[in-house]
Amino acid sequence: MVSELINANPVVYKKKERRDRGARTVLDEYAAEPIDQLEIFDHIRDIKDPEHPYSLEELKVITEDAIDIDDQRSYVRVTFTPTVEHCSMATVIGLCLRVKLMRSLPSRYKVDIRVAPGSHATETAVNKQLNDKERVAAALENPNLVDMVDECLAPSYA
Amino acid sequence: MDGTPTIHYVIHIESYVSSSSSEAQQAASIDAIALLLKNDLLSLETLVREMEMYLTTTDNIIRSRGILLLGELLMRLMSKPLGDTAISSLMEFFTERLADWKALHGALVGCLALLRRKTGVGMISRSQAKAVAESYLKTLQVQSLGQHDRKLCLQILECLLDRYRDALFSLGDDLVYGICEAIDGEKDPQCLMLIFHIVELLAQLFPEASGPLENFAGDLFEILECYFPIHFTHPKSDDVDIKREELSRALMLAFASTPLFEPSVIPLLLDKLSSSLPSAKVESLKYLSFCTLKYGGDRMEKYTKSLWSALKDALFTSPQSTLSEDSDPIDGLGFHESEIMTQALEFLQVLVRQHNASFLSLIMGDGDISTFLNSFSQFDNFNSLSTQYKQRLHAVGHVLSVCIKASASSCNKVFESFFPRLVDALRLSVDNSHGIVHSAVDANFNFGALYLCVELLAACRQLVVSSDEVASAHDLARDSWCQILHSFSTSLCNVFFCLIRASCVESTRNAYVYAAVKGLEILATFPGSFISVSKLMYENILLTLTSIIESEFNKKFLWKAALKALVEISLFVNKYHEDEKAASFNSIVKQKIVSLISSDDLNMPQSLKLEAVFDIGLTGKNFMLSVVSELEKTISANLSEILVHGDRRLAGLTAGLLECYSNKVLPWFHVNGGADEVSLSFAVNIFTKMEHNTSLSLEAEGKELLGATMAAMKQAMTCCSVESQEKVLQKAIDVMETNSFFFSNNLILGTDLFNKKTQLGQTSEGLSCQDEWIISLFASVVIALRPQTQIPNIRLLLQLLAMTLLEGHIPSAQALGSLVNKLPLNISEDCSLKELIDMLLKNVLWRNISIGKEGNHGDAVAMSNLRSSSLNSHAVIGLAWIGKGLLMRGHEKLKDVTMTFLSCLVSNEDQGNLLPFNDQMKDPAELKVFSLRKSAADAFHIVMSDSDACLNRNYHAIVRPLYKQRFFNIMMPMFLSAIAKCDSSTSRCFLYQAFAHLVSETPLVAVVGDAKKVLPVLMDCFLILSKDISHKEIIYSVLIVLSGILTDKNGQETIIENAPMVIRRLIELTSYPYMMVIRETAIQCFGAMSELPHARIYPMRTQVLQAITKALDDPKRVVRLEAVKCRLAWASIASRSIHF
Structure with a gap:
């Protein structure tokens, strides 16, 4: 593990208010509610940052607008912004995002995780690593990494 | 030793x-x-x-x-x-x-x-x-x-x-x-x-x-x-x-314990008061109030200057009072009082009381207040006022109020030095021609002056009200403030009128409206010897407020404010017993407001009319009584319009009035006394209306009106005493005898309505409109009867109700249920309840379920032959209500009723391949049988569930404790053996439906106690009932029972034993297409099951995860979210494999 924090003093933003989806009474029993941006955002907003006790939302690593989704074509792309350019945690954050979405979305989805353009020093490398199936699978064989990911995904909001 | x-x-x-x-x-x-x-x-x-x-x-x-x-x-x-x-x-x-x-x-x-x-x-x-x-x-x-x-x-x-x-x-x-x-x-x-x-x-x-x-x-x-x-900030723990x-209070007592501390305490508190920490400020002010009282005036004298300046600081400059943006302001400016403000004002009051003159002169001579009051003219336009200015206005208003409230002499001083400035700013004049309303005054008043004026008035009123001694009141009347106020009252009234008139024409700021209405209210509620306003003016005020209620209902704020003012005035009139004012109030407000009930003005929404009537009515019994009589008159007038002349437009309005009568008026009388007479006269009145109408035809609108009338009738009857109930009952019977065709010819016991109708030449199905009204109202009366009430001619009445229920009239069935529930066991010497029930069951109901079983005397009917022309599923529903009545009092005859249901369910006559949900049942007789058996299954729902319409404590039903548990314990073995014996799929299906109703209405404790036996049957219920869309509600209620068992410790053991089967059924339900909540609850059940011992559930892990993974793609979001949670719970069992 790193002995020193990479970004020792991150800016913490206010959490967005949780939008209520309106009344729970179902008007039409058979109307489909497609998966949308907010739903994806709800899945990943509470993931904990690997080195701070804040959620990714609070650190503005992810925002609702940075999620592209097409339910018809079963495609979702999450673009995240590491807090500092040289953040070595970017891959871990990306891995957390991928794992969380893998667990939360139907298997028909293709998930694409990207670092926001210009926000990271080794952008292409990170993107490549995050979207390489075999490297992701290999990473998840590593018990240390899996522990770290699970800690970040531990539900902090009951 | x-x-x-x-x-x-x-x-x-x-x-x-x-x-x-x-x-x-x-x-x-x-x-x-x-x-x-x-x-x-x-x-x-x-x-x-x-x-x-x-x-x-x-x-x-x-x-x-x-x-x-x-x-x-x-x-x-x-x-x-x-x-x-x-x-x-x-x-x-x-x-x-x-x-x-x-x-x-x-x-x-x-x-x-x-x-x-x-x-x-x-x-x-x-x-x-x-x-x-x-x-x-x-x-x-x-x-x-x-x-x-x-x-x-x-x-x-x-x-x-x-x-x-x-x-x-x-x-x-x-x-x-x-x-x-x-x-x-x-x-x-x-x-x-x-x-x-x-x-x-x-x-x-x-x-x-x-x-x-x-x-x-x-x-x-x-x-x-x-x-x-x-x-x-000590963390919470048991020992501390x-x-x-x-702690704070104990320290305060220690601080104030001896005057010797004074030289150190007061400087310390003053110092802390200037801190920026709000809690420190609040504490300082609290301590200061307390210590000042304890140390006494002499010791505190030397601090007054510094105390005043510190207080002023706290009051004026601290921006702690927050501006609220609600539409319903606390005061005219819409500030919520902050804790600091409250404490500071309390302290100010202590100081003013203690150092009367000297402290007052400090306030009077204060440069800031003077400058502020002199600067009115600069801030003429309300819109341009800054929040800061408003805050200052708020603070000054409160400071002056406190001074006024302290004593009469301080009140005098404040009036003498400040009132003239307000007078100038508002352009008031000393007016001797009392009561003349000037019309030509410009409505653009200075807001600051107006606000302060109202604040001062309110404070004066409080001063007068709090010194309730008559003698001191006379002294007060001679005081100078009183005279000043007296000379300007007319002029002030005019200002307020003017504002109100302006606000009626154009939209005025709410703050102005609030001030004007509040001002009028205060002027009208000064106690007797301070008649600041003449009688004429007082009446003018009432007229103005009343006319706002009548016509300005579109201006919500104005309307509400006026209503509140009228309520206050009414409370005041009732409290101080001022005859002259009460008389004016009655003649002006009461009449007009009460007449709102009957007014034909369709512009004003009925709900607002009723709100106004009741808010004011609640202030006194007198008023309420006149409201009731007016309401009753209007209702009966409307009813005759509708019933006699067929004026249908009034139906909706009348239904509203009736609703209000049963929901508001009667409960009020119930609490405040007098409900008996009121409801008696109402009930009798309604029946009289029925008496006079002969031909009645109402369609859709009629249903709503009838519902409202019945509800009102039931409510009225519950409030009645036994004697009144007997009177109403007699009246109802009289009306039926003259008007209903059931009574017009000799009623022969044992004939059914069909025969009777043919005798009379009627062929139509169902009841005629007029009969429906009369019978419904009669049923309402019966439903709400007290057990002690004597019922005349009980056989005939039972017969009558039984006949109408066969026509599908549900209230009749409910009335029958109520009757068998409440009748005493021995009604008279020659007539016992048991006998009556026998008659009822044998002659009227079973004939319609199974004819040709003459040998059956009072026992349950076997379904030997269901193909009968007079099959009547209404009879089954009626029987269900009767059964409910019997069950609740714990009568033995219940057994016959339930056996009849059971035999309906298990008919050996069906062929075993007749699926109830296929449409190929063309034979009408078969259809009839089917619907009869369906009703028998649903009957268990009626028997077990609580009803709002009848048979509850509100309607004086006899309720035996734990009757549901008892019934469940009796019925469960019967069902289990019936299900075991049954070999036809249709019968099984009905049996499961009935059992599902039974279980889902039983208290969970009882079900959990028998979970071992119940659980397998419930699982079969899922299996069989989930094939048909029409059973989705039943499935849902059974699922709720299952989740209840899952959360119980004993229940969990049973679930563990049957885990594979339960999981298999739940997996099917996670993809149940017809109802979202079923899928959701099924997944939640899985969530709860993940807590069970891993050894038992581990083998099923793969299947469950597959099912939940499918649910991740559910069309409904709620289901998906549950699935995500549940999946995590199951995936983490035994391995953290994330590949699922």
Whole structure:
């Protein structure tokens, strides 16, 4: 593990208010509610940052607008912004995002995780690593990494 | 004394002193010894002698245990009388032991126990107390001890100061010094509570200024000072149950305990008041109010200037009052009072009361207030007012209000110096021509002046109301403020009228409207001798407000404000019994408002009309009575319009009135008395209306109106006494005899309506509209009857209701159920309830379920032949209500009814391949059978579920405790065996439906008790019922039962045993297409199951995860979210494999 924090003093933003989806009474029993941006955002907003006790939302690593989704074509792309350019945690954050979405979305989805353009020093490398199936699978064989990911995904909001 | 107890107690002593025995053993032994001592089986002297070795040994540990034992024993013997010698020698011993720091704890406990003894059981003497105190002061270093011992030390000190004051007095300086030393630097909250109290007691001991306290006051306060303001963030735990407020209050009492603290306290508080911490400000103000009162006016005199400036600071500059944007403002400016503001105003009031004239002159002479009041003209336009300005206005208003409320003389001063400026700003004039409303005044008034004016008026009114003595009231009337106000009242009224008129025409700021309405309200509610307004003006005010209610309902704010004002005025009139004003109020407001009920004006929404009527009506019974009579009149007039002339437009309105009658008026009378007469006259009135109408035809609108009328009738009947109910019942029967065709010809027992109709030449199905009304109303009466009410001609009535129920009239069925529930067991000499029920069941109902079973006398009917022309599923529904009535009172006849249902369900006649949900059943007879059996299944729902319409406590039903559990326990084995025996799929399906109804309405405790037997059947229910969309509600309710079993500890065991089956069924339900909540609940059940022992559920893990993974793609979001949670829970069982 790193002995020193990479970004020792991150800016913490206010959490967005949780939008209520309106009344729970179902008007039409058979109307489909497609998966949308907010739903994806709800899945990943509470993931904990690997080195701070804040959620990714609070650190503005992810925002609702940075999620592209097409339910018809079963495609979702999450673009995240590491807090500092040289953040070595970017891959871990990306891995957390991928794992969380893998667990939360139907298997028909293709998930694409990207670092926001210009926000990271080794952008292409990170993107490549995050979207390489075999490297992701290999990473998840590593018990240390899996522990770290699970800690970040531990539900902090009951 | 014999030897046995001796040996015993020695063992106990040894066990207590020994360090090897456990805490529980020690407690037990001390209890045992204490018991021996209490019952005089052992004398204290013997004990002490026996213990000598333990008390004097040089081994510190054993000695301290020994002394502690003695101390603890004394604690337990507090109420046992002891001899003087014993006490004095013990006291001497403990006093001496205080110097023994190695074994101190026991000595402290012993001292405290002896000090706390009450008179009558042997107290210690004064000289002994003094000796204790001296030894204490000489030898104890309190602050060097642990928390427990410190607390004991402080308790001893507190006890000494509290109960042995005379003994301590002579100690003087030494005592004060010793206390200072003992309490310096304490941090534990419990000890602090004691310390604050000790300081308070100390101050009481040396009250005079030149006592020993004087020398140490500075030091003592220095010790206390650092605790202010109390900042207490102790985490919650069981042993410390002290709250911040308690500490704060104790410290406040200590601060205020002696005037000697004054030179240090007030500067400290003033200093803290200027801090930026809001809580510090609030605390300072609170302490200041309290201390000011305690120290007295003379000592505080020198601070008044600095106090005023500090207060002004707190009031004017602190932006703590927040502007609320609600539409319903607390006051005209919409500020919510902050805590600081409230405390500051309270303090201001204390100061004004204490230093009357001198403090007032400070306020009067204050430059800021003067400048502010002179600057009115610069801020003429409300829209341009800044929040800061409004805040200042708010503060000034409050300061002046407080001054006025303080006393009459201060009120005079405020009026004399400030009112003229307001007068100028509002362009008021002294007007002698009372009551003339000027119309040509420009409505653009200065808001600041208007606001202050209303605030001053309100404060004056409060001053008058609070000084309720008549004599002082007369004095007040001669005061100058009163005269000033009197001379301007007309002019003020005009201003308010003018504003209101302006607001009716155009949209005015709410703040203006609020001020104007409030002003009028205050002027109208000045008590008698202060008639600031003439009678004419008063009536004008009422007229204006009433006309707002009548016509300005579109201006919501104005309307609400006016309504509130009228309510206040009405309350005032009722409270002060002013005849003249009451008369005007009655003639103007009451009439107009009450007439709103009957007004034909369709522009004004009915809900607003009723709101106005009731808000004012609630203020007095008189008013309410006239409301009721008007309401009743209108309802009956409308009903005759509708029923006789067929005017259908009124139906909706009348339904609204009826609803309001049953939901608002009757409950009000129920609480305030008089419900009986009101409801009696209402009920009789309605029936009279029925009497006079002969031909009635209403369609869709009629249903709603009938529903409302029935509800009102039921509500009215529940409020009636037994006698009134009998009267109404008689009236109803009379009406039926003349109007209903059932009564018009001889009613023959045992004939059904069909035959009767053919006799009369009627062929249509169902009841005629008129009959439906009459029967429905009659049924409503019957439903709400009290059990004691006598019912005339009961056979005939039962017959009648039975006939109408066969026509599908549900209220009749409910009425029958209510009757069998409430009738006494022996109605008269020749007629018992059992007999009546037999007649009812045999002659009327079973004929319609199964004809051709003549041999059956009063027993359940077997379904030998269902293909009968007179099959009637209405009969089954009626039977269900009757069954419910019987069940609730626990009558044996219930058995026959339920057996009939069961035999309907299990018919051996069907072929086994006739699926109920296929459409190929063309044969109408078959269809009829099918619907009959369906009704029989649903009957269990009726029998078990609670109904709002009848048979509940509200309608005086007889309810046996635990009747549902009982029924469940009887029925369950029957169902289980029936299901086991049944070999036709259709019958099975019906049986499962009925069983599902039964289980889902039974309290969960009962179901869990039988979970072992019930669970397999429930699983089959899922399997069989989930094939048909029409059963989705039933499935859902069974699923709820399952989830209930899952959350119960005993239930879980059953689930574990049947885990594979339960999981299989739940997996099917996670993809149940017809109802979202079923899928959701099924997944939630899985979530709950993931907590079960892993060994049992692990084998099913793969299947469950597959099902949940499918649910991740559910069309509904809620289901997906549940699936994500549940999936995590199951995936983490035994492995953290994330590949699922």
